[in-house]
Each structure stands twice: as structure tokens, then as C-alpha cells.
Amino acid sequence: MSKKQRLLIFLVPLVLFLVACIFLFKGLFSDPTKLESALIGQPVPAFTLQDIYQPEKQHDASIFKGKPMLLNVWATWCPTCYAEHTYLNKLAAEGIFIVGMNYKDDRKKAIRWLNELGDPYQISLFDKDGMLGLDLGVYGAPETYLIDSQGIIRYRHVGDVNDQVWNNTLLPLFKEMK
């Protein structure tokens, strides 16, 4: 083995270490608790859920067909949902179609919340036992799904929707959807 060859072999640990550092560096700026949805590119799972205001009224997956829309998962026990509610009202006023899904919550509390804070949702689903939540892979409220006109899930955002998230991430994707 020549001297140069030996040097090259002995440099291997350094190279491996530096490659690992690139990933460690990138990792510093991404949140490991944020999970991507397993349902991207798939239709919204089948379900039958009551309307939040009218228990006798039933909704199913067909409500997601026809136009691009947002599906927002929320609950009154979730402080972040409170924080994003004003922003959702603003989006609704701008004409964005939002379906709300009240997740593992109390109907009375939820209706009071909507009456007091305003109701940004065109349709409000009541998922008391988290059945649709489980099928959607909801792991924490709030979550916001982008759904295209075919009822296919295109993106999921976990955490509150605010000006920055909407303009930088969600709006460009929303405009792309058909």
C-alpha cells in the first residue's frame, strides 16, 4: 500500500463524520415531532358523521368532492386551536371553503365556542369518538388538510395555521390544486 492510499483509507472516518454532521445540522432546524401524513395522494377515508349543530343530519365523504378545500381538525380542549381560530375566520371571509371536524369533544361546548368566536366552517363534522380522526391518522389537534376537488388529500399541516404558514406553505399548494 502506498503512503497516499493509506492516507485515503485513514481519511474515511473523517469523511463519514462530516457527512453525519450535515444531517445533524439540518436536523437542528426541523421538528422531529412533526409527522407527514400517510394518506397523501389518497382519498379521504369513508365515514358517516353527524353535523355538529343538527345530530339528525349525517355527512359522508362525498362532501369533499367538487372543489379544493381545507379540512380543519379542532377541539375546545386544544389551546392552539383557540389561537388559530381568528385566522381561520379571516380565511373563511376571503372565500376559502373550510370543513371543520370537531375531534373528541363535547357538542355543547363546541357549539358555544363557534357561537362566541365565529364559525369559519361551511360544514361542521362532529367526530366524538375520533373515528374519522383515527382513519385520517390525526395525532394532535389542530391539523389542517388540503383536499382537492376529487376528494384526494394533498397535504397535511400539523399545528396552528397563521399568516406565515398560510402564505409560505399552504396557499401555494392550495392554488396548485384542482
Next chain:
Amino acid sequence: MIPELGQFTLIIALGLSVLLSIYPLWGAHIGHSGMMNSAKTLAVTQFLFVGLSFACLTYAFIVNDFTVAYVASHSNSELPLQYRISAVWGSHEGSLLLWVLILAGWTAAVALLSKQLPLESVARVLAVMGMLGVGFYLFIVITSNPFERTLPYFPVDGRDLNPLLQDIGLILHPPMLYMGYVGFSVAFAFAIASLMAGQLDSAWARWSRPWTMAAWIFLTIGIALGSWWAYYELGWGGWWFWDPVENASFMPWLAGTALIHSLAVTEKRGVFKSWTVLLALSAFSLSLLGTFLVRSGVLVSVHAFASDPERGLFILAFLILVIGGSLLLFAIKASAVKSNGRYQLFSRETFLLGNNILLIAALIVVLLGTLLPLVHKEIGLGSISIGEPFFNKMFTLLIVPFMLMLGVGPLVRWKKQHADDLLKPLLLSLVISVLLCVAFLSLFAPSITWLAILGVFLGCWVSVSTAQETWLRATHRNAFVVGIRKLSLSHWAMALGHLGFAICVIGITMTQNFSIEKDVRMVPGDSIQFQDYEFQFEGVSPLKGPNFDGHTGVLQVYKGGQYVTELAAEKRFYRVQRNVMTEAAIDAGITRDLYAALGEQLDDGAWALRIYYKPFIRWIWGGALIMSLGGLLAMLDKRYRVRRRPVRKEAIA
């Protein structure tokens, strides 16, 4: 005033470590003995100042000085004194202060105990340790100052220590672990110093051996304590979870275990020099990597400190500087060194190299398993988890060749060994270990699984071979009674180390294969029966502690109608932190633990209870203790004892 004094002395210690990292090195370069000698004084003074700083923070905790932000967020006036003291290292800032205290302690110890070493080497080693110190002092002072005040608006009382940490296990676990992590910095510094000087000879291996052994002992005990703590405190009855933070402590241990073995080869036979140096660099580098993983928040872990990217960035920069720099130095200097000892394929050298290969393969499994989820997500393939099923599979595969070799290795001679000479003793120990394995399983195993047979056999194989090797060594030239007394301490060290490992493996095998878990609903007066034991639920009574309230659920345990013990499982509600904790009740035994945890109250007076039967779980920690005892014997071996004469001479001079 006192906290300011603490901060001030910490900054002085920083200044001293800057001097320590420059002055002696320069002296070694130009051959100025006065400058080289200054290293010892600087190292000891630095330790005194950081010790004073640590004492100041401890004082702030003892007197409940809630004007100090760190005290206010991690202590409370109701917290018992011993936990107020251990709260000093209960979170990020204080634990870093403990880290630098320990680093300064090791530095001072090297300064004081290395009188028989050439001045030049000591100067270089201490300078390298000074450099490491500078990095950590800067980290504390810039990003994590524990002395920060809450003035002018300070709270009346503190937010209390996390209840999980209010426990004897957590008083001892971090200092032990840090003694291990930081202890590897000595081997690191010796390796760097010899690379700098270009003297990669057997001498550095001999010098760094006792230090490495000391660090390894602390790390072994630290990990065992952590595992034991998790077992009794978290209420899930597990002893290892393969969590990133546990892995972060396991990786330096694997590298360190490989290192103490390869140091032996390098010292005795002068081979594998560059490999040993690389291991010495790795053991400490992995400790640093662990610090980064725990404190930067790049991985999801149950143990992680509250983290922020700024701190992560600082450690990463430090990591690149220290690890990158040392690996570069290694590439340039070590590639020029050739090992010159010779050995045949069937020799002790080969077996020790095999041990190293498998240990490092295990290290790679843990390293990849810990970091790959991060990489997987960053390259856009999505989040994945790597946990127990994966690690258990890989370790089962690796441990078989490892332990088979471990049984043979000590019998094999250096340089070369005729295979025929070993055939008879190996066959004999094979037969004995098979018999022992069968006897053990028929006595203690409720059923038979392949993994149980494998694990117990391997444990017996290593124990029997170790005993046989000791027998052969003792009767080699003398009668057994005479010979056994003539065996060196380092031989006993090896025997205990290997025996401890075998015990640990048997413990793991039995616990993993034959544990029983029952989640049951019980009304007072109910009883349930399993594994020969009858558990009778007596009921629940209220509980009041210094900073918590709660309930105690009492179970009477009978075996064959005979009273065995009473299990009192607690459920505590900590008033300040407002969280609920289960305190499991454990009846410990050599062959089994009985373990009960109290759950929620159900309807009509019933309670949910979890009962475990854990066979041989004590053997896991017992084995680890025996291993570290072995390490201690190795350190006491007369080869490493400081010779009195030179010391005295120096004292007179």
C-alpha cells in the same frame, strides 16, 4: 452576591483553561520545562475555581434563592434537602456545570497522578484537556448560564423539581454517567498528545489504560443505575428502551469496551496501534455526540432536555472542531505509523481483534439505528422509528459469535496457538456448559424457547470457560492452591469482567423470555394467581408526603399458602408540578422480582393494577456490577501502581 461569585469563579476557570490549552503546549514545542510545569498548577487551580462555582450554585439551592432563575424553575421550598442538592444537576444548565466540574476533576487528577510520565507528554495531555474545557466553559457562559437572575421580579416559591428526578437513582445516575463520559476525555487527550508528538508507541497505551478503565467503570455503573432507575421509577417494568438518549450512553460504552481490550493488545504486543488510537478518539467523540443528541432536540426522546437550536448549533460547531480536528490529525499522523508485531491467524491477537470487530459492529447498529430516522426524514423518505424489535434482532445475531469467541479467547496464546492443544479443554467446557444449561433451564424456566436455550447456553459457555481458564492458569506450574494465589490481579479482572457479562446475558435472556405482565381490575379482597404466587388486594389508603399527596394500594403475596411479602404500590400527586406519578412496589429476589403498580380508580371501588413477574432481572445489574468490579481489579494491578520512589524524590526536590 453568592451567585455572582459563582459566575465570576466560572469565568476565572475559563481563563485558566485558556492558559492551560496554550502555555504548556508551547512549552513542549520549544522545550521549556517551566512552561510545561505550569500545566499542573493551572489544572489544579482551574479545578478549585470551578469547584467553588459549583459550590455557589449548590448553596443557592440549599438556601432557596429563587432570585436565581435556574433555582426558581427547578426547586421549591418544600423539596427535601437531598433533592435540593441533586436538583443542581437536574436540568440543562446545572448538569453542564457538573460536566465541567468533572472534566476539571479528571484534568487535575491527571496532573497529580502522572509524576512518572515524561513532562512533555503530561504537558501535551493537560493542554488537550484544557482545550476541551475551554469549549464547555464557553458553552455555559454564552448559552446556558445557571447563575442568571430573575431580578427584579423574582417568584415567591420555585416551580419544583420534576418528580421523576426526586429519587436516589437520579441523585447518583448523572454524576456516574458524566464521570464515564468525561473520563474518556483522558484517553482522548493521551491519544491526541501522542499523535501530535508522532510517538504512537506502546507507552501511551500503557499510560492511558488505567484512566480508560476508570472511565469505563463509572460509565458501566452509570448505565446500570439508569436502567435500574427506569425499571423501578417509570412503572413500565422495562429496563432498557433503546431510546436515543440511552443509546447515546451505550455507544461510548461499546467503544470503551473495545478500547480497553485493544489497549491491552497494543500495550503488550505493539500491534493495532492506529486502530486503538481511533477507538480512543471515538469513545470520547461518541460521548460528545451523545451530549449533542440530548441537548439539541434533533431526536425525539423521553429523556431530552428542553432544547433550543442555538445551543445545538454551538455544540455542533464544537463537535466539528474537536472530532473533525482529531480525525484529521489521526488521518495525517496515524497513516504514517506501521504496526510491527507479528501474529498468526490462530492467536490471542486475532481473537481480540474479532472482539473489537463485533463490538464496533454493534456500535454501528446502535449509531445507525439512532441517527437514521433523522437522515430518513431529511432526505424526504418520511419519518420512521427504529426501536426494540430491530435492536433486539441485531443484538441477538451479534452476540452469538461474540460469546462463542469470548469463551475461547482467553485460552489462546499470544502470537500463535496450536489448535490441537485446545481441543480437549474446549470439548470439556462445551460438555459442562451444555449440562449446566440443561440443569438451569429445567430448574428455572417455565417453558422452553429457542432464544432461552441460546442465551442461557452462551452464558454458561462463557462462565465455564472462564472458570476453566483460571483453573488451567493456576495449575500450569504449581498445585492449584499455590497457583491460584499467584494469579495476577489483572487476570482476576478479566475473569470477573467476563463472568459479569455472562451473568448479565443470562439475566437478559430470562427476563426477556419469561416475564409475565398482568393488568387487572381488583376490588379490595380480590385475589389473583399466577406463577405459583397469589396476590391478594387489601385496599387503598391515603398517602401524604412532603410535597405530594396520593394513595397506597396494598397487595399481600402468598406462595403455596405461605406469606411471602407485602407490596405497597403508590400513586403520588405532586402539588407544585401538578402531575401524577406511580411508585411501583417491588419485592426483589435473586431469581425473580415481583412488581406491582397502582393505576386508576375504576367504578364501584375497584382499582386497575399492573402486576409483573420478572425472573432474574437482578442479574442484569448484578452482572454489570461484577464487570465494573473486574475493572477495578485491573486498575489495582501492580503494573499501574504509582511507584513510590520517584514520587518521594520529587516531593523532596
Next chain:
Amino acid sequence: MAKLLFICSLLMPGWAMAAIDVYEFDSSEQELLFHQLTKELRCPKCQNQNISDSNAPLAKDLRQKTYELVKQGNDRDQVVDYMAARFGNFVRYDPPMTPATVFLWLGPVCFIAIGLFFVFRHASRPKAKMQVSELATQEQEKLNRILNKDNTE
């Protein structure tokens, strides 16, 4: 920073308290499978915890679902696939094969192969005459000189 601390303190109770609930099973095989599954499935909401140890509401739901699926007679793979279809591969502690996870197995295997290659290449042939090289002797002497004592072994 403050926010992160808040989240941590929120999550703490999840793992400080044993999650115990009481289920009835048709057979001990089912019970064993249930225990095995709840230890192999990761709670997506919590810190690094399986759904057996966590007390988070989501972990409780997933335990309940696992229980139902086991009770319906599903086997291990079916339950794991069911969960992974909803929550992604993150929920399985046993990672699936992907272009990146291959290295989990390849890494250690390659290292062992290289190590064995080294051992066979560098060990001298049995027939070759063994001799202690002069350099080694010199070094030993130097070592002894430095340590100022006899080598005991």
C-alpha cells in the same frame, strides 16, 4: 424556548404514570399478541414511547383499537399494517425496508466483512517463521526505560 418547556411539562405525565387498563381476552395467545403489539407500536403524539407505556389519550385510543383488532382475530402483521396505513411508518418500531433503511443491515455487515478481510490479510501464514522483529524489541526497551521498571509479562 418557553413554549418548548411548556410542551415538555405537558407531556411529562404521559410517561411518569403507568398506563394501566383492563382488557378481557378470549385466549392467552390473544393476550400475548396484544401485549407484544402495544410494545411494538409507537405512540405518534408522545415523546419516544410505545402505546403500552403511554398515558396520552391517543395512546389509549390506539390501545383500544389494537384490542378490537386482536379480538377480531387479526394477526400481528395485519394490525401493524392497519396502523401504518393511517399513521405512517413512524408507528412501527420495526422499520420497513426502504432505500435508506437497507443501511441498517448493510452497515454492520460491511464492517464485519472488511474486518475479517483485514484479519486474514494481516495475520502471517502459519508456515512462516515467527520472529520478533527488531523494531518491536527496541520499542519494548524504550517502554521499559520510560517506565523505569521491569516488564512483568
